Amino acid sequence: MFRYGHELAAHCAQTGKTIAEVAIEEEMQNSECSRELVFAKLARRRAVMEKACRATLKQPVPSVSGLTGGDASLLNSFLQQGAPLLGGPTAKAVAYALSCFEVNTSMGAIVACPTAGSCGIVPGALFAVAEQLGASDEQLLKAFAAASYVGMIIARNATVSGAEGGCQAECGSAAAMAAAALVELRGGDAEMCLSAAAIAIKNVMGLVCDPVAGLVEIPCAKRNASGVVNAILCSDLAMAGIKSQIPFDEVVSAMRKVGRLLPESLRETAKGGVATTPTGLRMKKQVFGE
Template identity: 50%
Template sequence: MLEYTSISELCQAAQEQGVSLSQLILADQAQQMELSPQHLLDNMQHRFTVMQEAVRAGLDPELRSTSGLTGGDAARLWRYAQSGGITGAFLNRAIARAVAVAEYNAAMGKIVAAPTAGSCGILPGTVVSMVEEERCSQEAGVMALFAAGAVGMVIAQNASIAGAQGGCQAECGSAAAMAAAALVELEGGTPTQSAHACAIALKNQLGLVCDPVAGLVEIPCIKRNVGGVVIAFSAAEMALAGVESKIPVDECIQAMRAVGDSIPCSLRETSQGGLAATPTGQAMRRAVFGKETRQEN
């Protein structure tokens, strides 16, 4: 059985067995949980369906969060994507899907925390896009989520996936790394290439702070999901092209933990610093809660 203590361990095991990361993880989890592979596939299919439904619901132009701070941007992005934009319709629709899920979360909709609610738009923005844009089959997309989940498990064990502990690098950074691994697999890349994609994605979000305005997972969290999607795609593209991370992925994870430990409390989901402490951020907090707090005094 696998320990999920390092991504290099997972890659080595997959290579020795001549299987993909997702195949390795599915078989291992079935053994560890004493469940059939089909049972686990059905469960993952359900999660994938929830992601798809969250995308559809989040694209409603009338959707607004409970706070009233966010909503409607996903629909704007979807309309904009029809023109192709600067980077093309595919990437713009992927961005729209990520925002849709994150806005639906802010509106108290049902989402998949992948790995957290604050980063819930990144995997749908990537893997759901690959399926719905017919870049891969739905079966392949569902399988790829096992590879993504394994990456998340290693990061959770060796660093953190919580903004309150490690900053947003632990949430959106981890989600981008998970998505990058899944994308590489969907494009026929090797487990080693998935590992390089993970490392590249993590390096591009290293040090990202967690500073939610008004303490809500909306501003700037939703737009950071977009950044995570773009980083996941670019990291996967580099790895598939043969670009390697000079720093091994497991060392990147350790570095992320060290950076997270050094981030001050004010930048770890407390809303005491960063964008949350700006005059506009404070005004938004007052508009939502309608009172002064000790934080301002």
Template identity: 50%
Template sequence: MDFRTVAELVELAETEGLSISEVMIQKEMETFAKSRADVFSQMEKNLDVMEKAVHKGLKGIHSHSGLSGGDAAKIRRHMEEAPVLLSGKAVLDTVSRATAVSETNAAMGTVVATPTAGACGILPGCLFSAAERLNSDRETMVRALFVSGAIGYCIANNAFISGAAGGCQAEVGSATAMTAAAMVEMAGGTPSMSANAVAIALKNMLGLVCDPVAGLVEAPCVKRNAMGGAIAMVAADMAMAGVTSVIPPDEVIGAMYQIGQNMPNSLKETALGGLAATPTGRALERKIFGQPNNE
């Protein structure tokens, strides 16, 4: 079960008549010489951590810096009370859960890096929202995590998954692509549909910079997790509808790599540019740390 690209992953799945999740499960078994039960149990523990993070964030939680917190609960209340939801309940449900997990991370709660802590809200936000709509059982949800892992593995092999290396496109962008693919399999889509969801999601994140205010993984990170969740769901639906990407997923990943290579250091998690360098961003940095970290 050897693959390094999305194309190889899809070919392997289709040739063997397997789902992407099954390919990844078997790869894990072979790589780490573990039983199916052990591999599955380990991933199920990740799902449990994600679920607790969602619940914790939805109750309303705030970071020590004061930069983030409480927005997941606000969105939830809006869903219940607003006479009109412009983006629809399904999207806002996903957004509220993605925000909840990201706020839990900002408040020093326990999360699962997917692929990083800075992008931890997107996958669980979509996963638990979709599971309710699809009436998915626990096994299906765990399998979705294996799908996201397989895509993350391909991205990490051919580009990067850290903001310090390639900007926020490498974190939130990768997480959005990983999640879109997972949602397709959860909904009964094919491996090829998952691959197209990867391309559709990621190409809409290309060029996204990493510019954390005060150097903290809070603003704009929390809201980027929220929007990443919305994009992942839409990309999955587009792929399920038969929409394909003109540029194949592996080439989109390659483009992300080239863009990241060309991106200046000031936009790679250094808090030297972008939103972090705005007057308000610098004022918040002084308020939290007494003086700008970059002085």
């Protein structure tokens, strides 16, 4: 496995392979399984994610706490009316991400990607863009493999845990994974993929993890929404030929260091940020009654 992005990009440039191809070959080696089995595992996850991305678009479902729910269907209706300013597949991608997230908060089945708190970003972006591009099933599954590989590199060199690194490590990593996969799906090379990923992380560098009442709910759902837009934006930037001035590996390293500098109160402990606003505290009382 390539420990760093620059090694991966150099290998891809040298061999003409895509990130997805490298990812699938390594998976076959490490897990000692066939190409078919890797694709079958990808397809199984794709099926769970696809169901979650559509589940609450028309049917609002409340979260277990009762604090949230129904946002995916609101955005979907707004989209049907043709009102969003977000063009192309972007508003649809956000609606998918919200739906996926609402399935999570209602204790339904999702795929952590890289975590449950950021589970809407990668599938939301990939499904909507793949539909728009008319991508084949194989192309879509490969995009998920590429996203995952970029996530592995981030996890190796930093963290994808909100408790360790704040929301930048969860929604930031998810946006980076999605951005890279979108660039690959759109025919960009590995260097461009990593540029998109680097920009996505920079855009949310330092983002804190401050869940109201300790629930993976507020503000997580909307950060999944903005994470999708971040990913799509960064894929456009990279496809336009815009490079990240700071290389991907250095951005990931900076993200790890920033995560360590964040006080414990802003790392998934519900002791700061919006969690301790008067409304956040009132909601906590509403859920736990103390």
